[in-house]
Amino acid sequence: MADLVRDTLENYSAASNLMHNEKIREMMASGQTIYHFGFGQSPFPIMNKAADRLAKHASESAYLPVAGIEALRVAIRNFHNKYDSISFSADDVIVGPGSKELIFLLMNIFQGDILVISPSWTSYKPQVMLSGHKANVVPTSMEDEWKIRPEKFTQYLKDNNLSGTKLLIMNNPDNPTGTLYTQKELSDLSEVFKREKVIVLSDEIYGRLTFDDSFVSMAKVYPEGTILCSGMSKWASMGGWRVGYHVYPEKLSALKNAVRSAASHTYTTVAAPIQFAVAEVLNDLDTCEAYMRHTCRIMAAAAQYCHKELSEVGVSSVKPKGGFYIFPNFEILRAKLKARGIERCEDMVKSLFDETSVSVMAGGPAFLRPETELTIRLCYVNFDGAKALAASERIGLESSLPENFVQSQCSQLYDGIQVLKQWAKKTLE
Known part of the structure; x- marks a missing residue:
């Protein structure tokens, strides 16, 4: 019965991050102590009165x-x-x-080549495959802070004979690396995009979670060719509410109309109570502003802690500038791991979990990295967000968080990173 599935989906599988999370959650529910750094869900409670607004509109049907x-x-x-x-x-x-869902619909109606970046979020390439397209994977490196660079991107298009209209899926701030493009970098890339006929789906779902308030939307520097993609799941902690959106420039109205038509044949509409509630949430900008400032500075402290502790044992990474993730490379352990018969990242991750109950995801193949590269995605959201948020609010935005904030208010994260750090040190002995 194997011939029931399209040939192009021969190696297709479920979303690795979701499957990983389900497995680990089952183990945790059984009473096991696990340091779960494998899933990027906001740890914070939703904003004050958001649930009340949803209840208020529950009768909308x-x-x-x-x-x-x-x-x-x-x-x-x-x-x-x-x-x-x-x-x-x-x-x-x-x-x-x-x-x-909107990204997937766009891929389905788009006519042209689709490009994804390595590393990238686990669902981009599978969505390209589901839509019947070939995924053209654009490589990056840690030396370039996991960013595409104009000269290398241009050379990639030339080497792969990609001359027609193209759609680039670009996440900024990035999952899984936490990297962030500057306005100058985006402007330089936009010149290449214009010349090479590249439309950008700019996935800015973490845009409001930039730690130093330096985020610049691609839609600002390349308005005619950027489809802005965002939603409420990350900065507003409303992942389960399922509200996302695209913004199309006038020059791409044909794509907008086609996606809207496709939506009418698939999901039809977002749940009515949620639409009315989210509209009210977004109109309360004072509450949104305070919430973002508190949660951003907590996430910044978590990111800084992870980067500092891993750097101390020689594990290299780009210091995250936004979002929920760090993408460390455990290359320093290669010789010691090889002596134990461990050469693939997935085997390293399994060994780490078996020995320490620290759960992370391998960079390859889920995040489109080579399987022998010792990169992992670590989600630094494994802490009691309600406790941390309440502590930040008590301190007040006029004062900085104390140096021991992660240790005192994000204890699960603190402890898990210490366990991971000690594992790395022991492996190096």
């Missing part, structure tokens, strides 16, 4: 416009105007049940 109610699309427009200094019409917005 009508089918709503496919692209989303106008009040929500207007709120999205105003939100990005304030935080990204970009202007667009509410008619340019399509709201969907999570940004993942």
Whole structure:
């Protein structure tokens, strides 16, 4: 019965991050102590009164416009105007049940080559395959901070004879590396994109989780060729609410219309109570602002702690500038691991888990890295977000977090990183 599945999906499998999380959650539910650094879900409770707003609109039961109610699309427009200094019409917005669904629909209707970056989020390449396209994987390196560079990107297109219209899926800030493009870097890339006929799906789902407030939207520097992709799952801790959206420039209205048409044949509309509630949440910008500032500085402290502790044992990584992730390379352990018969990253990760109950994900193949490269994605969200948020609010935004904040308020994260650090030290002995 194998011939029931398309040939192009021969090596296709479920989302590795979701499968990993389900397995680890089952083990934790059985009473096992596990340091779970394998899944990027916000640790924080949702904003004050957000749940009340959802309850208020629970009786809304009508089918709503496919692209989303106008009040929500207007709120999205105003939100990005304030935080990204970009202007667009509410008619340019399509709201969907999570940004993942909208990315997939875009891939399905797009005619041309699709490019994904190595490393990248686990679902980009599988979505390309599901949509019937070939995934063209653009390599990067830690030396380049895991960023695509104009000259190397241009050479990649030339070497692979990619001359037509292309769609590049670009995550900024990045999952899994935590890297962040500067405005100058985005501007330099935009010149290449214009010349090489590259449309950018700029996945900015972590845009409001930039630690030094330096985030610049690709839609600001390359407005005519950028589809802005974002949602409420990360900065607003509403992953289970499933609200994402795309913003299309006027020049790409044909793509917008085709995606909206595809949406009418697939998900139809985002749940009515959630649309009305999120519109009210986004219109309460004072609450959003305070929430973002508190959660961002907590995540910044967590990222700094992880980077510092791993660096002390010689594990190299790019210091995260935003999001939930760090992407360390355990190359320093290669000789010692090889002596134990461990040469693949997945084997290293398994050994780490068996010996310490520290759970992480290998960089390859899920994140499109070579299987022998000893990179891992570590999600530094394994702590009690409600406790940490309450502590930050008590301290107040006028004061900085104390140096021992991670140890005192994010103890699960603190302990898990110490266990990982000691494992690395022991392996090196």
